[in-house]
Amino acid sequence: MRVLITGTMGFIGFHLANRLLADGHFVTGYDAMTDYYDPQLKQARLDILRRRNGFTPVIARLEDMATLERTAEEAQPDVIVHLAAQAGVRYSIEHPRTYVDSNLVGSFNVLEVARQLKPKHLLCASTSSIYGGNEVMPFREIDKADLPITLYAATKKAMEAMAHSYAHLWNIPTTCFRFFTVYGPWGRPDMALFKFVDAICKDRPIEIYGMGEMKRDFTYIDDLIEAIVRLIGLPPEPGKPVAGGIDTLSGVAPWRTVNIAGGTPIGLLEFVEAIERALGRPAEKILLPMQMGDVRETFADHHLLEALTGYRPSTTVEVGVKAFVDWYRGHYGI
Template sequence: MTTPAPQPVAFVTGAAGFIGFHLCTRLLADGFRVVGIDSLNDYYDVALKQRRQSMLLQNPSFTAITAKIEEPNRLMDLFEEYRFDVVVHLAAQAGVRYSIDNPRAYVEANLVGTFELLEAIRAYPPRHSLLASTSSVYGANTDMPYRETDKVDTQMSFYAATKKSNEMMAHSYAHLYDLPITMFRFFTVYGPWGRPDMALFKFTKAILNGDPIDIYNNGEMQRDFTYVTDLVQGIRLLIDTPPVRPDDGVSPDGDSLSTVAPWRAVNVGNSNSVPLLDFVDAIEKALGRKAIRNMMPMQAGDVPATWADAGLLNELTGYVPTTDIQHGVQAFVDWYRDYYEI
């Protein structure tokens, strides 16, 4: 009689967040035991985070930990207890604009918190660790679509700078301790259960209330909008694709794989840059209402366009996100109306 394989244990930071909630839901459906940590801070509506967490807790294979990842030795203790098979690090202080007003929050959560995580990974290595980066690391780059092999030294916000620092920190640990680490750079993620500080949420709320929406750079903006379940599918496939340090010290052509470490960066985007005004049109259509458009100048720290080359993701996993903006926005609007009983 064969012994059944043990249930794999995944650790997800930022588990009550927008992406964390969707990822945990997917991992639980795939048979993982999931330990999720989240500080449940008040950067945005705590009730929304608590609602996500309560839904996850309906599954007996989910364990919720409420704590800050930057708390000394908090993660080390969890790693010692659970000996995780997979780690997905999503916890961070998010937001480009907020990083101008409160940069210390980004030092604590993004830099110190990631350091604490890397120390725990070093002490109790999982088979693969995946850390969230962002399209914002491409900064002032103007050659598009963005490729993982592009130079990324011109970040435009402190948020982006902390994420680039996370990539460098992770690379050093991967090199020194032979830890397989994938950095996934995601592009303007949206969908049901999204963050209230993001454009789709704010625009939907304002249009329904009859309030004007602020459109920056006079609408001359483009974004590679990525539907949240598409992002989660990319992460899920990457979990099973840990990087391996090249024996010959040479990276394959077009691959961001380090020459000296089991480390790579991977774009997870829709490979389609959509004009901001087309995005607003899609929201208006989904709501059946017109927006009052307040045209504004470009905000400090922002970039006019993002566009992912997802070729490496496809080469590694056979997958490229495909959800179009009309279907994705409609799904969010349907959720919003249901959640807020509108």
């Protein structure tokens, strides 16, 4: 199988490309070396992928339509997985235009490429942040998600809507998956786990927002990748919804959206305790109020994912945090 993945220097794109290459597929990776976080970490991921047979890297922005079109034409992908995006809830408050350029213009360009090439399946990364102001838990894909509270979430919601229109107009089988606080080895430095481990190892206090009362449906990276790989082989088929009224399959397009998470929210202080056990040392904690754009809890309904794939993320925080700590110590020599 030939796969075009956007965002292969990123955390999730790197792991997905690595998995697909290990499974014997051919991967064209398209990504830009932006400075949102340490470019050396992105370069290290890319260096690993370059050593794999079947990998072709292209370094360019999604907004560069000419290069994206040329790359896709040369790759002739059976499947496109669109993971590249400007991530980060808080960063979107300070740098909104970056999100419009990457998540709207960039995603539009990917959709145009899909229209031209007609892949067997287009898969696009969305986010749990889409649920925004929803108060009913767990978050079900069939619930309305019309109240985003950050521009990041709004751009991802717009991406889902644009993907639906293209699926309808051009008959492109499309799955949008909503990620819930993904963590693990090679994770992003702006995420809580990386920041906490780095601070504790360097004898700095950690800042815990929401006075430690927030909860997150943490998803370990290997679980996420397994779910994506299974969904790749399940393009939406019109008129064939999953039984039970839980499917988001569109009535007018080969399109659906799926949560990827285990449905087991963990308190932030419990998460920190797992970090302390993995490091073998306590953290100095500073409890702070919630920040602008934060939500108190995320909690995924996992039943659609399980009905489609027979799979549900199940790696415990204890196991996942230890795997990250082991990677961090090895990568940084600590």
